[in-house]
């Protein structure tokens with residue numbers, strides 16, 4: 001039975017790993033563009049004070065008067081802050097001011113729920129998305145916990161190197177705490193191998209060890225390491241636009257397909 005009048009809640013995916021440089025931001029931009037290519041309505045949320053996601057979508061954070069910081073700490077209506085982008089996704093942008101949000105929120109009751117509330121208001125206000133992708137900062141602080149509290153699932157980009165292990169356990173401890181205290185429905189969607197060098201057996205061995213040690217699903221295919229990714233942010237578009245049929249773009253399209261299938265299950 002079709003119920004057109006009922007707006008389904010969006011799938012909210014937190015892309016998290018407290019390690020920097022593992023392609024969280026690249027994955028959010030690329031998966032977002034791939035979902036938009038398939039006709040999905042997508043909102044990306046930049047939760048990193050470095051504002052790399054905002055910048056990579058062609059928006060200079062310095063030109064912005066309002067950003068996610070105002071929404072989270074000053075009660076600014078989220079509608080006033082969301083921007084459209086050439087990639088076909090909407091963006092809730094960040095600026096360096098977000099660095100203060102961590103401290104501003106620390107003394108607030110209910111801080112873990114602040115983003116969840118914002119996204120619920122958005123839905124209730126009639127602006128509806130099929131997907132909301134949360135680009136987490138490289139820490140396990142207030143903003144990451146707020147993202148995990150708002151999320152349906154968490155996707156963990158992982159560069160398959162010998163030492164990439166250690167952070168995963170800490171991140172999963174945080175996920176357990178979030179499940180216990182603020183979001184019992186949070187699901188771990190798995191690890192996404194990034195910056196993947198398929199020419200060596202090493203990467204596959206590390207990936208298998210991590211998946212087995214922590215009992216994690218691996219979201220396939222791995223995203224190959226390619227120089228094309230370096231060019232995309234400066235163009236203000238994701239690699240899906242700057243390098244349409246590259247292996248990296250195709251890999252992200254396949255991953256988006258896998259995530260769509262996962263969300264339907």
Ligand code: ADP
Nearest residue numbers: 020021022023024025026195224225226229230
């Ligand atoms: P994070 O958000 O986890 O800090 P980024 O997405 O900013 O990571 O990526 C870190 C750097 O790696 C960026 O310079 C980005 O362009 C580059 N990068 C990301 N994915 C790839 C890839 N598959 N191949 C090569 N370089 C990549």
Ligand code: MG
Nearest residue numbers: 024025048052
């Ligand atoms: Mg980032």
